Amino acid sequence: xxxxxxxxIFSFCVVALMATDQKVPEPIDTLxxxxxxxxxxxxxEAFFAYMDKEEFMDEPVVFTAATPxxxxxxxxxxxxxxxxxxxxxxxxxxxxxxxxxxxxxxxDEKSISDNLAMLGLAYMRQSKYDEALHYMRRCYxxxxxxxxxxxxxxxxxxxxxxxLAAGNPEEAEGYSLRAISYAKQANNxxxxxxxxxxxxxxENRLNHQDLALLYADSACMVxxxxxNRYKMAVxxxxxxxxxxxxxxxxxxxxxxxxxxxxxxxxxxQLSLAIALNKRGKAASGLxxxxxxxxxxxxxxxxxxxxxxxxxxxxxxxxxxxxLYKSNPxxxxxxxxxxxxxxxxxxSHATAAQLARFNAEFGRDELEKEKEQLTRSNHRLAxxxxxxxxxAILCITGCLVWFRRRQNxxxxxxxxxxxxLNEARRSPAPAPASEPESEPEPEEDVEYLTQExxxxxxxxxxxxxxxxxxxxxxxxxxxxxxxxxPKTLNRRVKYLTGEGAKRxxxxxxxxxxRIMLLQDLDIPIVEVGNCCGFDDHSSFTRTFxxxxxxxxSDYRLNRGKG
Numbered sequence: 259x260x261x262x263x264x265x266x267i268f269s270f271c272v273v274a275l276m277a278t279d280q281k282v283p284e285p286i287d288t289l290x291x292x293x294x295x296x297x298x299x300x301x302x303e304a305f306f307a308y309m310d311k312e313e314f315m316d317e318p319v320v321f322t323a324a325t326p327x328x329x330x331x332x333x334x335x336x337x338x339x340x341x342x343x344x345x346x347x348x349x350x351x352x353x354x355x356x357x358x359x360x361x362x363x364x365x366d367e368k369s370i371s372d373n374l375a376m377l378g379l380a381y382m383r384q385s386k387y388d389e390a391l392h393y394m395r396r397c398y399x400x401x402x403x404x405x406x407x408x409x410x411x412x413x414x415x416x417x418x419x420x421x422l423a424a425g426n427p428e429e430a431e432g433y434s435l436r437a438i439s440y441a442k443q444a445n446n447x448x449x450x451x452x453x454x455x456x457x458x459x460x461e462n463r464l465n466h467q468d469l470a471l472l473y474a475d476s477a478c479m480v481x482x483x484x485x486n487r488y489k490m491a492v493x494x495x496x497x498x499x500x501x502x503x504x505x506x507x508x509x510x511x512x513x514x515x516x517x518x519x520x521x522x523x524x525x526x527q528l529s530l531a532i533a534l535n536k537r538g539k540a541a542s543g544l545x546x547x548x549x550x551x552x553x554x555x556x557x558x559x560x561x562x563x564x565x566x567x568x569x570x571x572x573x574x575x576x577x578x579x580x581l582y583k584s585n586p587x588x589x590x591x592x593x594x595x596x597x598x599x600x601x602x603x604x605s606h607a608t609a610a611q612l613a614r615f616n617a618e619f620g621r622d623e624l625e626k627e628k629e630q631l632t633r634s635n636h637r638l639a640x641x642x643x644x645x646x647x648x649a650i651l652c653i654t655g656c657l658v659w660f661r662r663r664q665n666x667x668x669x670x671x672x673x674x675x676x677x678l679n680e681a682r683r684s685p686a687p688a689p690a691s692e693p694e695s696e697p698e699p700e701e702d703v704e705y706l707t708q709e710x711x712x713x714x715x716x717x718x719x720x721x722x723x724x725x726x727x728x729x730x731x732x733x734x735x736x737x738x739x740x741x742x743p744k745t746l747n748r749r750v751k752y753l754t755g756e757g758a759k760r761x762x763x764x765x766x767x768x769x770x771r772i773m774l775l776q777d778l779d780i781p782i783v784e785v786g787n788c789c790g791f792d793d794h795s796s797f798t799r800t801f802x803x804x805x806x807x808x809x810s811d812y813r814l815n816r817g818k819g
Contacts, residue, residue: 286309289301289305290305292305302330309341329361331361332365335361336354336373342354346528371400371401374396375393375394375416378390379416382419383566391421394413408444410440411441414437417430427463430463450480452489454474455496458473462503467500468749471501492529498514499536514536514537531561532569538573538576551580558577570599571596578590670711670718675722675772714753716739721735721766725789735762743758767800769789774813786798
């Protein structure tokens with residue numbers, strides 16, 4: 259009879275809540291409310307018994323009668339924050355994590371760091387970037403003090419993700435590179451996959467699509483060794499995003515066609531919204547505009563429900579781009595909403611906080627380290643992964659591979675330029691078309707294919723033919739080589755590690771170097787003109803910055819120094 263009465267009372271409460279359109283409290287909400295009203299051993303144990311039943315924690319939390327009340331409060335509120343973060347209820351996660359942090363003055367530094375990291379993530383998910391960076395910086399300081407490369411790589415990667423979300427991918431790249439450096443020391447495949455996934459997003463935002471795709475493929479391969487299907491779906495979504503940016507819509511749609519249903523089933527609303535956004539862009543690229551609007555509209559609904567303005571702004575802009583010709587009135591509504599969201603995301607206060615953050619973090623030190631890491635890490639995106647038992651990243655081998663390939667491109671440039679100049683100085687006419695390829699030693703094949711070498715030779719020849727007494731642009735060279743400037747830049751960057759513009763400048767400087775030593779009677783001003791520099795000061799400045807001495811000193815020292 260008593261059980262029947264309890265059931266009737268519970269049913270009445272449910273009906274009453276439904277009538278007032280309120281959500282039925284989850285068990286965790288009720289348990290947390292009971293603890294807040296009567297904090298103590300009994301209510302704390304009931305809270306953690308439920309967490310243990312739901313298999314939310316790796317190890318059970320055990321209290322004794324001697325456990326201080328503040329310790330119980332800190333642990334309950336921290337794990338409540340973790341729970342709500344996993345449920346994507348970021349405001350409630352923030353509230354509980356802040357309450358826990360206030361009581362952690364005497365806790366161990368690892369626990370404090372974990373709380374700070376979760377707080378930073380909760381703020382980032384709400385697009386509160388200044389608060390996020392404040393707590394992430396504190397987290398990084400504690401992790402650096404610990405000396406644990408796995409924790410350091412994690413906190414750096416989180417900072418990179420926040421800077422990316424805040425619209426600052428250039429700064430994010432530096433932190434991402436540092437995260438990669440520490441991840442190599444930690445040898446944690448799961449962490450490495452996350453960091454390469456973030457690196458792929460950053461490079462994609464910087465329009466380094468080839469590099470971004472290589473990072474994404476590497477992240478997927480590493481994740482495949484962990485056997486975590488959910489994380490694999492996240493990496494696949496990152497890869498699909500890059501494919502959309504490269505206008506490879508069919509490939510992106512194939513990936514997203516599997517990923518979207520998976521996220522629907524898993525209940526991860528944020529990941530589902532992100533995947534729907536990318537699927538909307540892919541569908542639009544394939545000309546399926548109605549489908550695209552459907553996907554993007556669903557993403558908007560989800561983002562509004564979970565309070566994620568960042569991804570809602572993406573969807574609002576994407577719908578505007580689809581509708582602005584066919585339905586300008588509807589498109590205008592989406593555009594206005596996009597601008598409203600964008601203004602709230604990237605406020606002046608946030609920009610000021612980003613500036614303060616970088617100054618406090620040690621911007622000069624970061625730039626120096628970024629320069630070093632760029633040489634060692636930024637080009638190793640095509641990471642080989644040995645898949646199988648004990649699979650590990652072959653980072654060192656890949657680094658050597660990329661360095662050797664870059665050395666081969668440098669050797670090829672020097673060799674071709676020397677041949678061209680010797681041909682010009684000899685009675686035989688200079689070649690009028692691209693040089694024929696010659697059999698290469700077997701050792702070179704894995705670094706530069708015959709196709710790569712022919713491409714670079716054609717590029718070098720095209721630049722040298724066009725630069726005589728005139729500046730040469732990427733667009734001109736791309737037209738001559740029958741490709742778009744974007745495609746030219748991507749391919750040159752993949753082969754040489756440099757953009758097309760900078761590599762073309764190296765061709766000009768190589769020609770100038772040869773002329774300075776071979777033709778001593780030609781004035782330096784004329785050398786600069788012949789190599790495509792607009793004026794003498796520009797030639798002298800560029801040569802000095804890249805060679806390490808002025809053109810006159812280079813000629814005087816016969817290239818030594």
